[in-house]
Amino acid sequence: MKNHVSNHKLPNLSLIVLLVSISITGSGIMLSSPVTSAYGESSSSGHSSKTLTGTHIVSIIGIKKDKSFDPNPIEIKAGDSVTWTNDDDDIHTVTSGSSEGPTIGQDFDSGTLASGESFTHKFDNPGTFEYFCSFHESMTGKVVVK
Numbered sequence: 001m002k003n004h005v006s007n008h009k010l011p012n013l014s015l016i017v018l019l020v021s022i023s024i025t026g027s028g029i030m031l032s033s034p035v036t037s038a039y040g041e042s043s044s045s046g047h048s049s050k051t052l053t054g055t056h057i058v059s060i061i062g063i064k065k066d067k068s069f070d071p072n073p074i075e076i077k078a079g080d081s082v083t084w085t086n087d088d089d090d091i092h093t094v095t096s097g098s099s100e101g102p103t104i105g106q107d108f109d110s111g112t113l114a115s116g117e118s119f120t121h122k123f124d125n126p127g128t129f130e131y132f133c134s135f136h137e138s139m140t141g142k143v144v145v146k
């Protein structure tokens with residue numbers, strides 16, 4: 001007759017454990033849900049290691065009009081440099097502007113480049129920059145800075 005009393009406590013205890021575990025899980029979801037990312041400081045500059053900034057090589061290959069420089073035209077980004085190398089046997093120059101323009105040599109002028117010599121100019125601003133050889137005015141080239 002008295003054995004039945006102790007058996008009644010077991011189902012009550014398991015029910016309490018079940019209710020407690022539900023309430024913990026519920027409050028856990030509530031706490032983790034508010035996500036505020038107001039801090040925009042994380043990466044203002046970003047990882048821009050893929051940008052092709054640097055020095056570009058242009059070969060002076062001879063007196064061949066707009067084929068005198070290779071590659072021509074050349075497209076670069078602002079901040080990039082171009083190095084012209086005289087790969088011809090003759091002397092040449094890399095002179096900004098065009099032969100009939102009023103701004104000859106204003107942006108850059110290599111002076112005389114003997115065979116094997118080179119000249120580098122850095123382009124800080126976007127634009128289209130024409131150039132030519134002051135010894136052979138038919139030699140024309142163009143640098144497009146984006």
Ligand SMILES: [Cu+2]
Nearest residue numbers: 092133135136
């Ligand atoms: Cu020349």
